[in-house]
Amino acid sequence: MSTTNKIGVVIGAALILLWCLLPVAWIISLSFKSQEAITNGSPGFLPSEGGGAGWQNYRDVLADDQFLRSILNSIGISLIATLLSVIIATLAAYAIARLEFTGKKFVLTLALVIAMFPVVSLVGPLFDMWRTFGIYDTWPGLIIPYMSFTLPLAIWTLSAFFREIPWEMEQAAQVDGATSWQAFRKVIVPLAAPGVFTAAILTFFFAWNDFVFGISLTSTERARPIPAALSFFVGSDPFNRPASLLAAGAVVSTIPIIVIVLLFQRKIVAGLTSGAVKG
Amino acid sequence: MTHTTVAPDDKRDVRRADKAAASDRSKSENRLGMKLVAPAIFLMLLVTAFPMLRALYLSVFNYSLTAPDDREFVGFANYWTALTDSLFWETTLNTVFIMVVTVAIELVIGFAFAMVMHRVIFARGVIRTSILIPYGIITVVSGFAWQFAFSNNNGFVNAWLPFVEDGFNWFGQYGSAMAAIMVSEIWKTTPFMSLLLLAGLAQVSEDMLEAAKVDGATWWQRLWKVILPNMRSAIMVAVLFRALDAYRIFDNIYVMTAGAQGTESISFLTYRQVIEQFQLGIGSALSVLLFLSVLLIAFLIVKIFRVDLAAARQEG
Numbered sequence: 001m002s003t004t005n006k007i008g009v010v011i012g013a014a015l016i017l018l019w020c021l022l023p024v025a026w027i028i029s030l031s032f033k034s035q036e037a038i039t040n041g042s043p044g045f046l047p048s049e050g051g052g053a054g055w056q057n058y059r060d061v062l063a064d065d066q067f068l069r070s071i072l073n074s075i076g077i078s079l080i081a082t083l084l085s086v087i088i089a090t091l092a093a094y095a096i097a098r099l100e101f102t103g104k105k106f107v108l109t110l111a112l113v114i115a116m117f118p119v120v121s122l123v124g125p126l127f128d129m130w131r132t133f134g135i136y137d138t139w140p141g142l143i144i145p146y147m148s149f150t151l152p153l154a155i156w157t158l159s160a161f162f163r164e165i166p167w168e169m170e171q172a173a174q175v176d177g178a179t180s181w182q183a184f185r186k187v188i189v190p191l192a193a194p195g196v197f198t199a200a201i202l203t204f205f206f207a208w209n210d211f212v213f214g215i216s217l218t219s220t221e222r223a224r225p226i227p228a229a230l231s232f233f234v235g236s237d238p239f240n241r242p243a244s245l246l247a248a249g250a251v252v253s254t255i256p257i258i259v260i261v262l263l264f265q266r267k268i269v270a271g272l273t274s275g276a277v278k279g
Numbered sequence: 280m281t282h283t284t285v286a287p288d289d290k291r292d293v294r295r296a297d298k299a300a301a302s303d304r305s306k307s308e309n310r311l312g313m314k315l316v317a318p319a320i321f322l323m324l325l326v327t328a329f330p331m332l333r334a335l336y337l338s339v340f341n342y343s344l345t346a347p348d349d350r351e352f353v354g355f356a357n358y359w360t361a362l363t364d365s366l367f368w369e370t371t372l373n374t375v376f377i378m379v380v381t382v383a384i385e386l387v388i389g390f391a392f393a394m395v396m397h398r399v400i401f402a403r404g405v406i407r408t409s410i411l412i413p414y415g416i417i418t419v420v421s422g423f424a425w426q427f428a429f430s431n432n433n434g435f436v437n438a439w440l441p442f443v444e445d446g447f448n449w450f451g452q453y454g455s456a457m458a459a460i461m462v463s464e465i466w467k468t469t470p471f472m473s474l475l476l477l478a479g480l481a482q483v484s485e486d487m488l489e490a491a492k493v494d495g496a497t498w499w500q501r502l503w504k505v506i507l508p509n510m511r512s513a514i515m516v517a518v519l520f521r522a523l524d525a526y527r528i529f530d531n532i533y534v535m536t537a538g539a540q541g542t543e544s545i546s547f548l549t550y551r552q553v554i555e556q557f558q559l560g561i562g563s564a565l566s567v568l569l570f571l572s573v574l575l576i577a578f579l580i581v582k583i584f585r586v587d588l589a590a591a592r593q594e595g
Contacts, residue, residue: 009398012391012392013402024424044435091319092320100308116524118566118570119529120547123549123550124559124562125333128344129329129333144325148323148325151322152323211530211533257416260415265404
């Protein structure tokens with residue numbers, strides 16, 4: 001590589017870091033501005049002299065019952081949806097990667113269509129249906145749509161991983177007298193675990209991020225997830241949004257994402273790219 | 280003599296037995312396959328096809344949740360109302376505008392990012408970790424972060440941009456409010472785009488690039504004649520996914536402007552009719568129109584850019 005190229009790459013890398021981290025740094029900085037400073041107006045990236053709040057905003061946000069409840073809702077709903085979705089997707093992806101059967105194309109096309117589905121066009125009928133079934137404003141009322149909409153991503157990611165697995169081992173197991181099902185459960189599942197794990201992370205991100213279902217299919221803190229709770233978070237004065245409090249809430253809601261990203265960076269990149277491009 | 284007549288028969292028998300076993304096996308494979316995908320199909324249809332049919336049904340009624348007993352059949356009147364209302368066309372145009380601008384910018388920046396990530400030798404882990412943060416962050420949080428960044432009371436953008444007055448209200452008029460919304464959208468989704476493009480870039484053969492270099496091709500020629508044509512399917516799949524995602528834009532608009540200054544998108548309009556005004560009849564008609572427009576856009580992208588759907592579906 002020539003020197004100019006090297007310099008270009010270094011500058012490019014610095015720009016990428018700036019792009020990704022600046023808004024994150026900003027929201028963290030904002031969360032340390034005091035609420036008085038926000039009300040009076042406190043332009044600038046960093047808290048002004050004497051306009052800092054220390055940990056006060058975090059203390060306030062974590063003392064807010066509705067916010068805490070929404071964290072609990074988000075964690076519970078996202079984890080359950082992830083677990084169920086990944087189990088169902090694993091079965092489907094195994095069939096797609098390994099078996100010849102009628103309707104394979106149909107499943108793949110359906111998954112593609114659903115990945116592109118305009119979610120908002122469903123909230124009206126779902127709102128109506130969920131009220132009839134009595135699951136409006138409950139955890140299952142959100143878990144079901146989250147499962148449906150994460151299935152395409154999970155199925156793609158998993159079937160891409162499953163294609164890479166050394167299938168001779170499955171045949172070896174079958175030669176040794178295992179049925180198709182036993183070969184699947186005892187040989188393939190342990191081999192496929194890393195892929196399943198990646199699919200789970202991506203599914204969790206989707207559920208954690210969802211906003212449309214979160215605001216349309218809930219009405220109280222009983223099931224309201226974090227993004228919806230943040231958007232309703234107006235504080236005591238509805239005409240002056242408590243920006244710094246909101247920022248503290250936003251930082252808290254981002255912590256799980258950052259932890260997951262730090263721990264599993266490699267797996268996520270592999271999953272994302274294998275999910276959309278043949279690798 | 281007997282030998283020669285028996286031998287072919289034997290062979291045929293063996294073959295027949297083989298065939299029978301194979302078809303037994305393929306039958307059971309077929310059954311197992313269908314059983315394994317059944318739950319996934321059921322769930323995907325439960326939350327999409329069924330509600331969509333319901334929307335189709337409700338869309339021909341004048342039906343408001345505030346007066347459910349007054350439901351009456353009105354035929355295509357709801358569609359007529361929607362299609363003759365300038366608001367519908369304004370929001371659709373707005374949405375298409377957002378889609379085209381954001382996807383174009385994301386494609387360029389995302390490609391530049393992918394090139395850097397492809398070539399970079401140091402700090403790979405750090406860069407990939409950071410690029411996943413915008414991807415993983417909640418869209419609502421991104422919306423808030425940028426809304427406050429652009430705020431003239433508490434933000435920093437006005438102070439940092441030399442050609443903008445300190446008191447400028449970004450959310451006071453259409454153009455700048457749309458710009459703020461698009462910045463948030465682009466910030467959050469460019470990393471996803473760049474990762475997809477990075478995967479495509481990894482498939483371009485280094486040998487071919489080296490050969491072009493030896494033949495005296497400039498950097499620019501190598502980019503247009505070797506790299507881009509060879510990652511065409513990756514680019515097209517990325518564009519298809521992102522375009523349809525951008526067309527559904529909702530979260531950022533809800534958080535940043537709530538549709539003020541004419542920044543409403545078609546998703547936001549539909550949401551407002553259904554959830555805020557409880558107009559399930561017209562709301563359902565809008566839902567159907569939204570669904571149809573997504574189908575139309577998907578169809579156009581696939582046809583115009585000749586996207587390889589088998590690649591998108593991952594058929595090997």
